[in-house]
Amino acid sequence: ETGVTQSPTHLIKTRGQQVTLRCSSQSGHNTVSWYQQALGQGPQFIFQYYREEENGRGNFPPRFSGLQFPNYSSELNVNALELDDSALYLCASSLDPDTHYNEQFFGPGTRLTVL
Amino acid sequence: GQQLNQSPQSMFIQEGEDVSMNCTSSSIFNTWLWYKQDPGEGPVLLIALYKAGELTSNGRLTAQFGITRKDSFLNISASIPSDVGIYFCAGPRGTDKLIFGTGTRLQVFP
Numbered sequence: 001e002t003g004v005t006q007s008p009t010h011l012i013k014t015r016g017q018q019v020t021l022r023c024s025s026q027s028g029h030n031t032v033s034w035y036q037q038a039l040g041q042g043p044q045f046i047f048q049y050y051r052e053e054e055n056g057r058g059n060f061p062p063r064f065s066g067l068q069f070p071n072y073s074s075e076l077n078v079n080a081l082e083l084d085d086s087a088l089y090l091c092a093s094s095l096d097p098d099t100h101y102n103e104q105f106f107g108p109g110t111r112l113t114v115l
Numbered sequence: 116g117q118q119l120n121q122s123p124q125s126m127f128i129q130e131g132e133d134v135s136m137n138c139t140s141s142s143i144f145n146t147w148l149w150y151k152q153d154p155g156e157g158p159v160l161l162i163a164l165y166k167a168g169e170l171t172s173n174g175r176l177t178a179q180f181g182i183t184r185k186d187s188f189l190n191i192s193a194s195i196p197s198d199v200g201i202y203f204c205a206g207p208r209g210t211d212k213l214i215f216g217t218g219t220r221l222q223v224f225p
Contacts, residue, residue, distance in 0.1 A: 004157070033211065042118055042203050042215030043158070056211030090157050097210035104213060106157030 002027050004093050004107035012113045013081050021076045021110045023091030031055070031097055032074040033104055034066060035090040043090055049074050050097055078112075086114045119204055119216035127222045134191040136219045138204030143184035148205040148213070149176075158203055162189070194223050 005024045013019050025032050031050045035043035045058035049068035063079040072093070078085055088111050092104035121138045128134060138147070146165055150158035162173050164180035164187060171178055177190045187204055204216040 033213075035213075040218075042205075042218055043213070044215070045212035048211040056209065058212060092157070092213075102210070103160060103163065106159070108155065108157050 004091055004105055006089075006091050006107040006110050008110060009108070010111045010113075012115065014115050015081055015083060017081050017114075018077065018079045019081060019112060021078075021089050021091075021112070023074045023076070023093075023107060025072045025074070025091075025093030026105050029093035029095055029105070030072050031094045031102070032068055032072065033092045033094070034074070034076045035092065036060070037088040037090055037109070038084075039087070046076070048097070055097060081114045083114050086112060088112075119206065119214060121202075121204055121216040121219050123219060124217070125220040125222070127224065128194055130194060130196060130223055130225050132194055134194055134198070134221060135188065136190075136202060137186060137188045138216045139186045140206065141185070144206035145184070146207050147178070147180050147187040148207075149178050149187070149189050150203045150205060150215075152201045152203060152218075154200075158205075161202075191221075194221075196223050196225065199223050 007022045033048040034046040037043040046060050047057040048055045052068045065077045067075045088109040090109045092106045094102045094104045119140050149161045152158045162178040168182045169180040175192045179188045201218045201220050203218050205213045
């Protein structure tokens with residue numbers, strides 16, 4: 001069974017640039033959630049994708065967008081990068097969102113630095 | 116964004132000691148989760164609690180779901196060096212997002 005993988009591991013960008021982060025879900029999982037973790041903080045929910053559509057969004061501006069592909073992998077796109085976007089971006093996969101919570105398995109994250 | 120409050124913020128203990136940490140919320144949760152995060156890694160689920168008052172163990176770890184549904188506790192017995200890391204509590208909101216705590220950083224000295 002393959003776990004959640006993310007790429008790239010590290011990334012350095014400058015203010016105003018755009019970035020795309022990638023995530024492959026754990027085998028058998030069709031739901032992907034993205035989180036932002038600033039240094040010294042707990043992860044903050046960005047959004048979740050299920051069946052290639054957004055299925056819930058946290059308090060993040062529209063310049064944070066995502067995609068989910070038919071193979072359940074996902075991308076997180078951030079436009080017009082700001083210094084405060086510097087963080088560890090975590091992807092988590094899970095089974096169908098249902099009437100109860102399903103365990104989310106996290107990847108190792110992508111460390112984004114905005115200069 | 117909304118976060119759960121964890122205490123203590125950090126702990127420095129000697130190998131072999133027991134550890135206690137807690138997590139509180141202003142609103143109720145129907146599920147409580149405890150995660151551990153090592154440097155450069157994503158959080159790993161340690162224990163899940165689904166019922167108020169529930170006490171669940173996973174090896175040397177024991178967690179409790181507070182009866183008010185607004186708090187949870189994690190205990191680690193006989194700590195070892197590999198227990199070093201950051202411990203997060205978390206609770207789900209709906210079927211999509213997890214709300215995470217502020218974290219407790221644990222350092223274990225030999």
